[in-house]
Structure formats: structure tokens, C-alpha cells
Amino acid sequence: xxxxxxxxxxxxxxxxxxxxxxxxxxxxxxxxxxxxxxxxxxxxxxxxxxxxxxxxxxxxxxxxxxxxxxxxxxxxxxxxxxxxxxxxxxxxxxxxxxxxxxxxxxxxxx
Amino acid sequence: xxxxxxxxxxxxxxxxxxxxxxxxxxxxxxxxxxxxxxxxxxxxxxxxxxxxxxxxxxxxxxxxxxxxxxxxxxxxxxxxxxxxxxxxxxxxxxxxxxxxxxxxxxxxxxxxxx
Numbered sequence: 001x002x003x004x005x006x007x008x009x010x011x012x013x014x015x016x017x018x019x020x021x022x023x024x025x026x027x028x029x030x031x032x033x034x035x036x037x038x039x040x041x042x043x044x045x046x047x048x049x050x051x052x053x054x055x056x057x058x059x060x061x062x063x064x065x066x067x068x069x070x071x072x073x074x075x076x077x078x079x080x081x082x083x084x085x086x087x088x089x090x091x092x093x094x095x096x097x098x099x100x101x102x103x104x105x106x107x108x109x110x
Numbered sequence: 111x112x113x114x115x116x117x118x119x120x121x122x123x124x125x126x127x128x129x130x131x132x133x134x135x136x137x138x139x140x141x142x143x144x145x146x147x148x149x150x151x152x153x154x155x156x157x158x159x160x161x162x163x164x165x166x167x168x169x170x171x172x173x174x175x176x177x178x179x180x181x182x183x184x185x186x187x188x189x190x191x192x193x194x195x196x197x198x199x200x201x202x203x204x205x206x207x208x209x210x211x212x213x214x215x216x217x218x219x220x221x222x223x224x
Contacts (some may be wrong), residue, residue, distance in 0.1 A: 004152070034212065034213065036215075041198075041218075042217055042218065043114075043116075043200055043217040043218045044213075044215040045214040045215070046204075046213065046214060046215075047213055049212045089153070091153075091213075096136065096200050097155065097166070097215065098155065098213065099152070100152040100153040101152060102151070102152050103152070107200075
């Protein structure tokens with residue numbers, strides 16, 4: 001059974017800092033990995049999707065990498081801004097079932 | 111309307127009530143999903159519909175009854191719920207229920223069971 005872990009559960013950084021959010025998974029036989037953002041009381045917004053054959057994806061200040069062999073993915077946020085404050089979730093899976101981590105709640109201080 | 115729309119956004123109901131959650135997607139997708147998000151827990155997949163056919167029922171209690179009349183609409187009928195069913199219920203859609211599809215979520219319906 002796939003397990004997805006995101007540590008730490010919460011993170012607070014000053015504005016402008018480059019940061020890395022980690023996601024680890026136990027079963028490397030995955031088809032893709034997806035990063036989401038969730039604002040309080042809201043739904044999930046898809047940020048980046050990495051197919052299993054890919055190593056990374058980029059969108060603006062966001063870069064996500066995938067290392068299947070080590071069971072890890074990272075989401076890199078460059079020059080963080082207060083508007084980046086949210087919960088970031090990763091999800092991955094195989095056999096058409098996505099398993100989600102609990103998320104990392106990020107607070108970017110002005 | 112664009113994306114995935116869920117109504118109502120907030121719902122309070124007693125344990126003996128019957129209510130329904132509605133989801134509509136305007137993305138031309140063929141697969142739709144219900145997820146449950148409880149505090150301090152990861153998202154839990156409840157149901158999957160692919161081309162209107164239910165393909166996944168993740169051991170969900172029968173007091174939750176899904177309905178998918180077409181590829182654009184998904185309902186979750188609620189009956190005789192328990193207080194522990196209080197959660198954020200999220201609807202999602204994807205191009206099709208494959209291993210590589212990107213999920214798009216609605217804003218969720220916050221359910222409180224008294």
C-alpha cells in the first residue's frame with residue numbers, strides 16, 4: 001500500500017527566501033506525481049504534474065523534481081512571497097489510485 | 111462557468127436529514143471523483159466514475175450514495191449521517207480515469223453534521 005509523507009507539517013519563512021518542500025513515497029511503481037496548493041477552506045489547485053518518465057517540471061517560480069528510485073519529490077519555490085502562504089500537498093500513485101500526503105502548511109512572513 | 115463547480119459550499123444537517131451535494135465540471139472530462147478531507151488526515155478517495163460508470167467504491171458506508179447522470183455532473187446523496195462525517199467533500203475531474211491524468215478539483219462542500 002502506497003504511503004505518502006510530507007515533513008515538516010508546517011513551515012514559516014521570511015519573504016524572499018528560496019525554499020524546498022519534500023514529499024516521500026514508499027512504492028516507487030508510480031505513474032505520476034502531482035503537487036497541489038490548498039488555501040484555507042478552499043479546494044485544491046493543481047500546480048505541477050510530473051509523469052513517471054520525467055524528472056522535473058517547471059511553472060514560473062515553481063520547480064518540482066521526481067526521483068522514483070529514492071521515492072522522493074521536491075517542490076522548489078523561488079523568491080517566496082506572502083501570497084505563497086497555503087498548504088501544499090503532493091499525491092502519487094499507480095493503478096489509477098492517487099494517495100495524498102497530509103500537506104505542508106507554509107507561512108511566508110512579510 | 112469554468113472548471114469544477116460544487117454546490118452548496120456549506121451545509122449543516124441533522125443526522126436524520128437527507129441532502130445532496132452537487133458537482134459540475136466544464137472541462138470536457140470523462141472521469142469524476144468524490145474525495146473526503148477531514149482535519150489532520152490525508153484526502154480519502156470515496157468514489158470514481160469513468161464515462162458515467164462507477165469504477166471505484168473505496169469501502170464507503172451506504173449512507174453516502176453517489177450518482178453520475180452524465181460525464182459533466184456528479185452528485186453525492188447523504189442520508190442518516192453521523193457527526194464524524196463532518197468534513198470537506200471535494201469533487202474532482204480528469205480527462206479519463208487513467209494512471210496519467212491530471213486532477214482538477216472544485217472548491218469543496220463543507221459539511222457539518224449535528
